Amino acid sequence: MVVIRSRRVFTPTGERAAAVEVRHGQIAGIHPYDDFSGGIDLGDTALLPGLVDTHVHVNEPGRTEWEGFATATRAAAAGGVTTIIDMPLNSLPPTVSVDALAVKQAAASGQIAVDVGFWGGAIPGNADKLPDLHEAGVFGFKAFLADSGVPEFPPVSSAELREALAAVDALFVVHAEDPGHLHDHASSAAYADFLASRPAEAEHAAITTAIEAARVSGRRVHILHLSAAGALPLIAAARADGVRVTAETCPHYLTLDAGHIPDGATEFKCCPPIRDAANADLLWRALADGLITCVVSDHSPCTPELKRRDTGDFAAAWGGIASVQLGLPVIWTSARDRGHPLADVVDWMARRPADLAGLPMKGRIAVGADADLVAFDPDGTFVVDPHRLHHKNPVTPYAGKTLRGLVRRTWLRGREVADNSRDGRFLTRKD
Ligand SMILES: [Zn+2]
Numbered sequence: 001m002v003v004i005r006s007r008r009v010f011t012p013t014g015e016r017a018a019a020v021e022v023r024h025g026q027i028a029g030i031h032p033y034d035d036f037s038g039g040i041d042l043g044d045t046a047l048l049p050g051l052v053d054t055h056v057h058v059n060e061p062g063r064t065e066w067e068g069f070a071t072a073t074r075a076a077a078a079g080g081v082t083t084i085i086d087m088p089l090n091s092l093p094p095t096v097s098v099d100a101l102a103v104k105q106a107a108a109s110g111q112i113a114v115d116v117g118f119w120g121g122a123i124p125g126n127a128d129k130l131p132d133l134h135e136a137g138v139f140g141f142k143a144f145l146a147d148s149g150v151p152e153f154p155p156v157s158s159a160e161l162r163e164a165l166a167a168v169d170a171l172f173v174v175h176a177e178d179p180g181h182l183h184d185h186a187s188s189a190a191y192a193d194f195l196a197s198r199p200a201e202a203e204h205a206a207i208t209t210a211i212e213a214a215r216v217s218g219r220r221v222h223i224l225h226l227s228a229a230g231a232l233p234l235i236a237a238a239r240a241d242g243v244r245v246t247a248e249t250c251p252h253y254l255t256l257d258a259g260h261i262p263d264g265a266t267e268f269k270c271c272p273p274i275r276d277a278a279n280a281d282l283l284w285r286a287l288a289d290g291l292i293t294c295v296v297s298d299h300s301p302c303t304p305e306l307k308r309r310d311t312g313d314f315a316a317a318w319g320g321i322a323s324v325q326l327g328l329p330v331i332w333t334s335a336r337d338r339g340h341p342l343a344d345v346v347d348w349m350a351r352r353p354a355d356l357a358g359l360p361m362k363g364r365i366a367v368g369a370d371a372d373l374v375a376f377d378p379d380g381t382f383v384v385d386p387h388r389l390h391h392k393n394p395v396t397p398y399a400g401k402t403l404r405g406l407v408r409r410t411w412l413r414g415r416e417v418a419d420n421s422r423d424g425r426f427l428t429r430k431d
Helices: 069-078 098-108 127-135 158-167 191-197 200-217 229-240 251-255 277-289 327-337 342-357
Strands: 002-011 014-023 026-032 046-049 051-056 081-086 115-118 141-144 171-175 220-223 245-249 373-383 402-412
Touching (some): 014 046, 046 342, 051 069, 051 342, 081 402, 098 115, 200 220, 200 245, 245 342
Parallel strands (some): 002 046
Antiparallel strands (some): 002 014
């Protein structure tokens, strides 16, 4: 038995001084703080549930030079994230069949510092493979409505999305940009040119497509990495009609401002793009209202060469932001400035993504849950030094920023995560 005490334990029913009793990797009891004198006493350092990041691109095998299981999960643990769900693409093969899932699990085996689950992929022509892949334990299926950036994971048409939804009763997570509204743009180091090539209308149109597919099929559809706040009324109206649609957003859309992205700074390139500060304000409001259900990283790194840091050409650079280690302090820094308590951040980044994926034993400090715990100093500050990140490639738009909130220690199922920990397990979907 291990007991971890803190004067600030964040439980689903509120923050309080408590002693968390851990047995066999699970939370066996939550007692008054003064009931135990021994154990690990964190004092005023907060004890949070381990965060759940349902949107991580690990890229291994196949593009392991971009990111791999050892580095991604070590970075996750250092950032207070104890569960990740890996996206089906950018690895080779992509996770579009049971065989491909086995290849990916074999690659991850023995390397993971946190618990790892997998999304499957829905691509043109694999609808008949989805039921078996779902049975094999993926948490649902990702589909792209626009070019994904890699040839082996093509987008689906509206008809193909509906075919996939008809094939299996699963959660579908959708990259919602409509190719009809995306514009090619010439080589340019100007962020404004890139932003203009991916207008908000592309998200509005694709989200309409996804909502209609959810409405017709009755299936659950989740909008990934929502950037365009103008789509929020579409989602609200659909939900009011009983359509099963949810949405997430990411730290970069909430905290970065297109008006302040330097030209040539391709570390800020992601799709959909980061928009302006007024847009971010509306995303924060939707998060506060519960219309956006969770905040996840969309950690999607690549090599510095593919980011084209040499030329700063936004047209040629890979789109993706590396942030799995930084999401908690990035969000907490802005949330605090906007008057949100830390409990809100825990809800957005731990409990709600766990609920999205159907993981009741994750993302909460509650009796019976896994003892995934984080000691977090909400008042400490640090300057982001990319070379102190555990990401494989130290390229991040947060470099040099001063952030609030220090992850002091992380426990996975009751065991403290250390540099060489490889105690992560594979998670599979439970019905
Ligand atoms: Zn992604």
